Amino acid sequence: MNIKKSFYIVSFLGFIGLNQFSAQIDPFQKKVTEFKNPIIWADAPDLSITRNGDDFYLISTTMHLMPGAPVMHSKDLVHWEMSSYVFDTLNDNSKYDLIDGSVYGRGQWASSIRYHKGKYYVLFSPNDEPFKSYFYVTDNPEKGNWKLITRTRHFHDASLLFDDDDRVYVFTSNKVFELSPDFKTIIGNQEGTEVFQKDASETGLLEGNQIIKKDGKYYMMMISWPRGGKRRQEVYRADKVTGPYEKKVILEDNFLGFSYAGQGALIDDKNGNWYSLIFQDRNGVGRVPILLPVKWENDWPI
Template sequence: MKKTFFFYLLVSISLTTSLHAQQTQKAQNPIIFADVPDISIIRVGKNYYMSSTTMHMSPGVPIMKSTDLVNWKLIGYCYDTLNKVGVDAMNLDNGKSTYGRGSWASSIRYNKGTYYVSTFAQTTGKTYIYTTKDIEKGPWKAIEFKPMMHDHSLVFDDDGKIYMLYGGGKLRLVELKEDLSGVKEGTDHVVIENATLPTTPEGSRGGLPAEGSQVFKVNGKFYLFNISWPPGGQRSVIIHRADKIGGPWQGKIGLQDKGVAQGGLIDTPDGRWFAYLFRDNGAVGRIPYLVPVKWVDGWPVIGDENGKVPMTLDLPASKGLIPGIVASDEFTRKKNDAALPLVWQWNHNPVNELWSVTARKGYLRLTTGRIDTTFLQARNTLTQRTIGPVSSGTTSIDVSNMKDGDFAGITLLQRNYGIVGVKIEGYKKTFVMINASNNNPVVAATVPLNQNVVHLKVACDFTNKKDVADFFYSLDGKTWIPIGTQLKMAYTIPHFMGYRYGLFNYATKETGGYADFDYFRIDNK
């Protein structure tokens, strides 16, 4: 009897372990636990390519590649700087900034051997189209024109005509010139008077109108995806269908679950369909989800058998976001290496003559070039995404060549930022922790410092939107000492971006000092 019991016990344990292994070998939602919003995806052969929004960051409009829809790697950007000269807001000049603006939702398309990525910018009031024959190596050719077409979708029709469908609530359609240099005169007209109607009755007050348009042509019909936020409800997917791009369009609700919305359709080489969408997830930002799609009576039906967003997907498991989306950097460079890996973006346009990875081998040098009174106006802060559910960023700095008034360290960048760094005051060096919770920067701690090489760390917890961060310093890189107060992170609309790790150095009294960063290491434990 005992033998039989233990036999069945072993079988049960074996089956449970096997089932768990099968589950862990499948993809989990969210597919990317990091700020990758406004995604647009295409498939060319067996490869998927995705563009996203990074707004005020430089370089901008990131391009990512995957072969399984789950594991993504940054492969490039459409531009280095949105506008190289003449725009104070992009350069953090004269007290101006473009936080939360810059370039917004993009549309990626492939047509007759050419890749197209279009976007628009509130900062400049322009629409941009970037083209290349080689999406993985470039170069990208830029075309820009006015007006700015908000949340547009680029459409290549079968008859060779090229359109953009854009707007919010009231959606409009324009035909573009053959060379994409602008809008054909007299073609701008309304195609859907109120695209929000499927979720929000006429005359309702509050909520957000349908926006984030993405258009697809499947089996001869056009499908338009939008996001809306009905008053008292949750973010929702709206789908419209038409036989012609100009309509008439018929609309219905596509998905209402967990606030997962805004995106579009993608198919796999074996004929399966998914909706790619994102979810607002607190301080880490807007994070991508995949949801299975089946076709019923010519409509894409989003969700599992219950019409919900599943947490497990019949796709390969994620191998993690490191190093494809974020990565550590020892700042060592071989002869043909890029100066900065693609995971890095500058806060606004950089001043290239004031940073270097060659001035001192194995270090990132940030040199001050002007006087700044506030951290958020300081130039040349080098950033990359935070990731969830937990992660930490660590750096080491040689502060021996900083000048009086200089402040260098590591930050969690958002409007309500947190900082741990080294401040030089006369001949004195001090560890300083600043906590800007509630948009009110407060010096939460100062600790005297008597050496030139220091180690700094920030640790984030985004689990279940806990959204807190703790700050540490070390004199030897081994023993970590907490400093200051816990940062309560908050996703704020003025920045419109998830928290980012950042390395910075700015001057408050005199210019020309520099800080040498030995490494940046990111960990998801």
């Protein structure tokens, strides 16, 4: 798969088209704007994204650094500004204060951000003891004021989904859990429902789950890193939330001449255009965000 360094976003009827000044352009004209990757030349791994109208909100990882869980805002998926941090400090154990050890390289990892019925929710699971997951909520990420809803059992690299009937699900690796509306209780199988079995090629990492629902189908974006193999981005698809899910490898390439890209999310704009945000290791810079236009073929994102 050969992917060019520059991309073009084509849009109609008022979508901002990755152009900050498109409000001054006839909204019925076709707008094409070029952009180059990476869109953020900084360490911003483990990307999760949500949308409310024209507003996109992106969350990343800060690990042991405080304040943590940075939330960024954009109108065009290219130009991002900081909105808020989900929390000021974590205090679950003394190591956060460098007492009896440290949490270097641990702390807040891969998160999930979702907009649902006027509120924004964040789920993340610190990669340290005690192994718990945190649920936060706010009315406005720009103002911050994130409130801790609850702590639950640990869900590794988990993704949050509010289904069309408002039922709440958490996806992690190859399992799905249904939660009570207040996130405090697991409904049904306490160990989760296994929605697919890893095939023989999945001998290494399978994580960074980001779930969406489109046209009645459920799609899980996950990174796969088979032992001795190349990092790749996969999608698992099903007609029911509990599966069974089928797999497709959608990106496996030494992208832009650097290491293989993977782990990210799918997002649409209000006019039905689709994109993916994934990250790529860029040595000392860190894991930089890569923006890709997405097309759908036979109900698979390409």
